[in-house]
Amino acid sequence: MRLILSLRMKLATALFLLLAGASAQAADPADHVYDVAPSIVSFHSNGRGFSLVFGYDVREKLPPGSCTFVHFTRDGDILLYMGDSIESSPENWPVGQVIKGHTVWNHFPPVLADGNYPILVGIFTPVDGKRLLLKGIDDGQHRYVAGILSVADHGRKLSLIGAPPIGADAPQK
Amino acid sequence: MHLTSRHAGWLIAGFLLIANAAVALCAPAISIDDPVSVQHAIDAAYQSGQKSIKIPPGIYRIAPAAGHIDHLQFNEMHDFTIDAIGVTFISTLANRTSISFKNCENVTLRGATLLRAKIPYSQGTVEAIDPARWYVDVRVHAGYPTDCNGIGMLYTYAAGSRLPKTSVPMLFTGRAEHLGGDLVRMHTAHIDDKIPLVVGDRMAWRGPGAGDISVNHCARMRFEAVRILGGAGFCITEFGGDGGNYYNYTLSYPPKPDGATEEPLLASNADAFHSNSVRTGPTLENCLLEGMGDDGIPIHGWYALVMEGQTNKVIIDAPSADFCRVGDTLRVLGDNRSITETAKVTNIANLDDYTVTNTKLVDCRFYMWQDQPFWREITLDHPVSVKFGSMLGNENAVGSGFHIKNCTVRNSRTRAMLIKGSNGVIEGNTIDNTYAGIIVSPEVNVWAEADYSRNLVIKNNTIRATGSASDPSSAQAGALTIAAYEHDHFVPRPGGHNGIVVTGNRFESNDGVNVEITSASDITIRDNVFLTPMPQGSDRGSKVGIDPSSLFWLTECDRVTLSGNRVIDPGQGFRSLITASPSATVRGSTSGVTLVKDSSVH
Numbered sequence: 001m002r003l004i005l006s007l008r009m010k011l012a013t014a015l016f017l018l019l020a021g022a023s024a025q026a027a028d029p030a031d032h033v034y035d036v037a038p039s040i041v042s043f044h045s046n047g048r049g050f051s052l053v054f055g056y057d058v059r060e061k062l063p064p065g066s067c068t069f070v071h072f073t074r075d076g077d078i079l080l081y082m083g084d085s086i087e088s089s090p091e092n093w094p095v096g097q098v099i100k101g102h103t104v105w106n107h108f109p110p111v112l113a114d115g116n117y118p119i120l121v122g123i124f125t126p127v128d129g130k131r132l133l134l135k136g137i138d139d140g141q142h143r144y145v146a147g148i149l150s151v152a153d154h155g156r157k158l159s160l161i162g163a164p165p166i167g168a169d170a171p172q173k
Numbered sequence: 174m175h176l177t178s179r180h181a182g183w184l185i186a187g188f189l190l191i192a193n194a195a196v197a198l199c200a201p202a203i204s205i206d207d208p209v210s211v212q213h214a215i216d217a218a219y220q221s222g223q224k225s226i227k228i229p230p231g232i233y234r235i236a237p238a239a240g241h242i243d244h245l246q247f248n249e250m251h252d253f254t255i256d257a258i259g260v261t262f263i264s265t266l267a268n269r270t271s272i273s274f275k276n277c278e279n280v281t282l283r284g285a286t287l288l289r290a291k292i293p294y295s296q297g298t299v300e301a302i303d304p305a306r307w308y309v310d311v312r313v314h315a316g317y318p319t320d321c322n323g324i325g326m327l328y329t330y331a332a333g334s335r336l337p338k339t340s341v342p343m344l345f346t347g348r349a350e351h352l353g354g355d356l357v358r359m360h361t362a363h364i365d366d367k368i369p370l371v372v373g374d375r376m377a378w379r380g381p382g383a384g385d386i387s388v389n390h391c392a393r394m395r396f397e398a399v400r401i402l403g404g405a406g407f408c409i410t411e412f413g414g415d416g417g418n419y420y421n422y423t424l425s426y427p428p429k430p431d432g433a434t435e436e437p438l439l440a441s442n443a444d445a446f447h448s449n450s451v452r453t454g455p456t457l458e459n460c461l462l463e464g465m466g467d468d469g470i471p472i473h474g475w476y477a478l479v480m481e482g483q484t485n486k487v488i489i490d491a492p493s494a495d496f497c498r499v500g501d502t503l504r505v506l507g508d509n510r511s512i513t514e515t516a517k518v519t520n521i522a523n524l525d526d527y528t529v530t531n532t533k534l535v536d537c538r539f540y541m542w543q544d545q546p547f548w549r550e551i552t553l554d555h556p557v558s559v560k561f562g563s564m565l566g567n568e569n570a571v572g573s574g575f576h577i578k579n580c581t582v583r584n585s586r587t588r589a590m591l592i593k594g595s596n597g598v599i600e601g602n603t604i605d606n607t608y609a610g611i612i613v614s615p616e617v618n619v620w621a622e623a624d625y626s627r628n629l630v631i632k633n634n635t636i637r638a639t640g641s642a643s644d645p646s647s648a649q650a651g652a653l654t655i656a657a658y659e660h661d662h663f664v665p666r667p668g669g670h671n672g673i674v675v676t677g678n679r680f681e682s683n684d685g686v687n688v689e690i691t692s693a694s695d696i697t698i699r700d701n702v703f704l705t706p707m708p709q710g711s712d713r714g715s716k717v718g719i720d721p722s723s724l725f726w727l728t729e730c731d732r733v734t735l736s737g738n739r740v741i742d743p744g745q746g747f748r749s750l751i752t753a754s755p756s757a758t759v760r761g762s763t764s765g766v767t768l769v770k771d772s773s774v775h
Binding site: 077080113 | 544
């Protein structure tokens with residue numbers, strides 16, 4: 001089993017990677033709002049397993065040295081620091097395109113209760129820890145609601161609700 | 174003529190003889206051309222009441238019989254011997270176990286050699302290294318698989334050698350990018366500049382696979398003179414059951430695949446042996462285990478996760494359906510993951526409709542990835558202090574009573590022995606050129622593997638040439654480690670290890686700390702020889718507070734006694750005999766380890 005799970009370990013390692021966004025501080029409210037909108041562009045579930053593709057609709061150049069982050073949350077607490085598998089750095093994202101990551105596979109743990117788990121994303125600059133202001137639904141800490149994972153039936157039924165997706169692949173309801 | 178009981182006995186015996194002969198005549202023939210004939214022949218022999226079957230020597234390509242999952246599959250078999258001396262089984266399906274035994278007792282498998290039709294892993298030669306050291310380009314060797322997606326670890330070997338390359342740790346890779354033909358770019362975590370990886374080195378990596386021999390909920394099984402050449406998963410794994418199984422086998426490299434010119438670098442995808450949650454631990458005797466892709470001999474149980482607790486009733490997420498039985502003793506791990514108390518199980522109730530109310534995660538990945546939770550309400554013989562996140566180990570199902578004797582474990586970038594059971598003996602073994610020698614440690618955070626060990630004897634072993642690979646983050650840094658590291662710190666006293674004697678062992682040319690002890694009490698280290706230790710400088714454990722230039726390193730331990738240990742001709746990595754923190758109480762710290770300059774005194 002450990003061999004089989006080792007595949008999961010790799011995937012979950014990305015899920016566990018403690019992005020520096022963990023310690024990022026809220027941005028100055030006077031900061032510029034970038035015309036960049038994050039979202040989840042694809043969602044699929046199979047039992048406790050689910051897959052996501054994150055995307056950013058880029059309509060403005062982003063500053064150098066910035067990084068993305070993903071927080072899987074409940075009641076305001078960060079439960080997991082997830083990866084978004086977007087290979088290129090935000091400063092290199094071409095304007096006018098939707099930048100997508102690779103598919104990120106996850107597993108909803110049975111030890112968590114049914115309910116809603118917001119998936120919050122954003123961009124920060126590691127140098128000063130500030131989060132950039134983006135387009136979208138701000139949770140008050142300049143994290144943006146990419147979607148809300150809704151869990152029912154003792155963790156066996158997963159769906160994505162909340163923020164509308166960008167791109168062609170609509171989430172399952 | 175009266176039919177006496179004696180006459181009746183003869184008649185019955187004669188009848189049985191004829192009947193058995195008839196069965197033998199009618200038994201399915203074993204054919205090398207029929208991939209399920211071995212299964213059918215063994216089944217027929219067993220069902221006819223025979224106590225054994227001899228498979229004619231030969232090479233058999235095997236496949237699962239109709240309705241079976243595994244290549245050879247035996248359930249509920251008792252008191253039977255499969256004599257396969259001179260027999261080679263070639264498993265034709267990559268993702269199926271070669272031979273499985275489930276709920277069997279007193280079954281012997283003798284003399285079989287196991288191979289896979291397709292080599293279950295791959296390898297190649299390094300052609301380029303990213304100047305920024307984030308990837309390696311590898312040319313896959315002719316004859317080896319090029320479908321290397323989903324790989325996780327890269328093992329490095331110097332050109333012309335099958336030995337793991339000195340100072341190069343396992344490298345982790347998340348993506349294999351095909352560059353055309355047989356050239357693959359392995360995207361890795363950053364490769365430190367100090368790691369001496371060079372063009373021309375060779376690398377091997379895991380492929381998909383399944384176990385080779387599975388021993389599931391069995392007792393008193395025997396495996397004699399078995400050989401596994403090219404293991405696809407856990408080479409032999411035992412899980413659950415009363416145990417008391419005996420193993421005498423070899424894990425080694427398979428033949429070159431068709432079209433190959435290079436010899437295989439790996440002997441298996443994963444552990445050479447693996448014991449999980451067995452009630453009486455295994456005996457491994459005269460085994461040769463080499464080249465494995467993961468640990469050599471791990472023996473452990475599992476921790477159950479406490480969801481909630483009140484007085485003497487505790488609701489747990491158990492790791493398996495039969496985690497414990499009434500009468501078992503459970504050990505409670507508290508917040509700092511020391512053992513805080515024990516209690517006996519007086520009742521177990523299934524809670525299939527349990528509704529989780531918890532919204533916090535636990536620092537244990539096993540319970541993050543669990544597919545099937547097993548909700549149980551455990552009643553204990555007295556109230557215990559637990560809450561969500563506490564862990565319960567089952568003292569009765571951790572492989573205690575194990576015996577590892579006269580085995581050789583060698584040539585792997587992994588841990589030779591990883592012990593979590595109690596009441597065991599490790600004696601007369603040779604460990605050579607592995608990542609680490611003997612590790613005695615619970616490991617909660619990843620696989621929820623239990624438990625602390627008590628009453629071990631580790632004697633007359635040779636541990637040689639371990640610790641050469643760079644690994645500053647390792648908390649298991651010793652050639653011999655008796656420790657516990659959880660929540661990013663060494664578990665404070667009292668920890669949980671107790672009553673371990675280490676005597677008469679020979680430590681040869683091991684780099685970094687040779688003996689690491691934490692989270693333990695009543696440990697005796699006596700009359701061991703440390704020959705030419707620490708031939709080179711080491712960084713192992715330096716990021717977790719370990720001094721890799723100290724031969725002994727101790728913290729958070731009580732009543733450690735050192736006596737009669739000799740250190741001969743230490744190398745350039747050596748700076749001090751003992752480093753003990755204020756939280757370590759050590760007797761014999763000045764007299765119990767003696768530096769001997771005269772190299773003739775061996």
